[in-house]
Amino acid sequence: MTFPTPNVSFDLTGRVALVTGASSGLGARFARVLAAAGAKVVIGARRLDRLEALADEIRAAGGQALAVALDATDADSLIAAVAKGEEAFGTIDILVNNAGMPDAQRAHKMSIELIDQVIGTNLRGPYILSCEVARRLIAAKKPGRMVNISSVAHYRYDGGGAALYAVTKTAIARMTETLAVEWAHNNINVNAIAPGMFVSEMTDGMFERIGDPREHLPRKRVPEPAQMDSTLLYLVSPASEVVTGAVIRVDDGQSARARM
Numbered sequence: 062m063t064f065p066t067p068n069v070s071f072d073l074t075g076r077v078a079l080v081t082g083a084s085s086g087l088g089a090r091f092a093r094v095l096a097a098a099g100a101k102v103v104i105g106a107r108r109l110d111r112l113e114a115l116a117d118e119i120r121a122a123g124g125q126a127l128a129v130a131l132d133a134t135d136a137d138s139l140i141a142a143v144a145k146g147e148e149a150f151g152t153i154d155i156l157v158n159n160a161g162m163p164d165a166q167r168a169h170k171m172s173i174e175l176i177d178q179v180i181g182t183n184l185r186g187p188y189i190l191s192c193e194v195a196r197r198l199i200a201a202k203k204p205g206r207m208v209n210i211s212s213v214a215h216y217r218y219d220g221g222g223a224a225l226y227a228v229t230k231t232a233i234a235r236m237t238e239t240l241a242v243e244w245a246h247n248n249i250n251v252n253a254i255a256p257g258m259f260v261s262e263m264t265d266g267m268f269e270r271i272g273d274p275r276e277h278l279p280r281k282r283v284p285e286p287a288q289m290d291s292t293l294l295y296l297v298s299p300a301s302e303v304v305t306g307a308v309i310r311v312d313d314g315q316s317a318r319a320r321m
Contacts, residue, residue, distance in 0.1 A: 071298045086286065209254075254289065258284075280313055
């Protein structure tokens with residue numbers, strides 16, 4: 062049976078994506094997935110050696126990639142990364158704001174420097190970068206897609222030394238909703254993914270501190286980054302053309318949905 066589904070496509074041929082925090086974990090996976098779907102990818106992080114290795118891997122697989130040094134707390138660095146990506150591949154029309162850091166300290170024990178770093182990395186940086194990408198898209202009169210990485214900590218926090226992280230991830234969710242409204246008439250869709258616990262360098266470190274959490278999870282497992290591929294591709298592809306301002310929780314049932 063033939064039935065037309067014109068919006069069901071994950072083909073990103075001709076698109077240009079910028080992924081932050083791409084030197085490891087979810088960010089590296091996001092870059093590989095977008096490149097495999099046909100996008101030219103600009104990968105940014107502080108660890109340039111890792112980025113170059115990832116760019117080489119993507120090129121060897123037939124994709125196109127550019128590694129750029131990027132510090133999420135440095136506005137000039139963010140703006141320069143967008144300029145370099147545009148110079149190499151054209152206007153960036155996919156942005157994945159993935160760079161982030163945990164605080165891993167009790168709130169009252171955090172230094173002012175750490176507070177500034179967490180807010181700078183997790184909120185200020187993504188906001189500046191979103192505005193810079195949007196400014197160039199609007200000037201070029203092109204549509205775009207932005208995906209911000211929030212967290213299930215936006216919905217629930219049970220203590221343990223990540224209060225400011227939770228605050229910034231709630232701010233990212235609200236930023237997603239407000240910028241979606243701000244740029245709707247420019248055909249820039251802004252959405253967010255709120256992951257639960259996934260296998261990553263960040264969770265590896267957490268497991269070392271608190272032990273293996275699998276026995277306490279409903280499905281007795283911690284998902285792999287590949288299990289978020291379809292959500293990312295949905296949000297940056299034609300499949301989600303009319304979806305903007307959404308925050309999609311992807312947590313394998315790890316967190317409660319309602320309080321009694």
